[in-house]
Amino acid sequence: MKIYGDSISGNCLKVRWTCDYLGLTYDWIETDVLSGVTRTPDFLALNPAGQVPLVLLDDGRPLAQSNAIILHLAEGSGLIPADAYERARMLEWMFWEQYSHEPYVAVARFQVRFLGRSASDLETRILDRGREALQRLEDAVGEADVLAGKRLSLADVALIAYTRVADEGGFDLDAYPAVRRWIRRVELELGIAGRGA
């Protein structure tokens, strides 16, 4: 399996972490999104959305969208709850992540860390919705150790990716102590504690 990914992207790291946790072997093809390579005809032929992560499965067939990829790779593993309702709640968090968390928490971090903007110059809407998303996580992981079911699932993998680096976008993680504890727990269990992004 080939993973086209940019190591600065939480969406790409989700795929790497899932593979490492499950012991799947892969070739990581470092793909610099800032270079424009994901907009070349060769890349667009593999993923018309022009985004990483992109996976070429063992048989060469392509698959895109980080959360769809990890759902596929983790099928039948303990990262997906066996109980139908817990599985549905995991999916609820994963769709919420892409709609209500990533477009604010990840976008703020990208603009500050990689485009050199000042956090105080970001759109108010991005900062407000980012804080709203972090507060929702704070409430959820204050009540339970994990987001869905009773143990680590893909919901935690998907949500930790950009939450653990939210401070790089100007969000103060000290305001979310339960989130900080959850990050430490999930990082330890995933074996990514101390690793950069």
Added chain:
Amino acid sequence: MKIYGDSISGNCLKVRWTCDYLGLTYDWIETDVLSGVTRTPDFLALNPAGQVPLVLLDDGRPLAQSNAIILHLAEGSGLIPADAYERARMLEWMFWEQYSHEPYVAVARFQVRFLGRSASDLETRILDRGREALQRLEDAVGEADVLAGKRLSLADVALIAYTRVADEGGFDLDAYPAVRRWIRRVELELGIAGRGA
């Protein structure tokens, strides 16, 4: 099962259509998002994200996020491909819908039809990305009758919801003839041809 939904919302209609197609019985509780009811404490206790659709399953447990709901309700049905790769591609489209289609195609329509803005006054970014999403669909359904696998799946249900009313946001669907044919096919198969939204 109770469905809290607003009939003007494509995200909510996805849930109704999936239930009707599968012959599931439900109570539809019309929930006007413009009234602010989804931001009341009672509603937030059921869905902290403050959004519809929200489903209370037969046992009273809540489930949110349109695509997570329809994945749960359709489990084991023909709307989810049996083949693992086709299922993954269906999920790829569903995550893409929430990240790269809904925030532009649905948001443009909401601002024009429900907030009374003129299409020409919308943010350029919303219009550009909306057109990009429609063009990607045009390419996909020009090559195949359905988005994932060989027959109707939840990918088609998820994507048709706002695509069929994209003209209400100022997008010219005549520029996407394959999309228009796909809309007609999917509407017929879902039994929603001629129904408003």
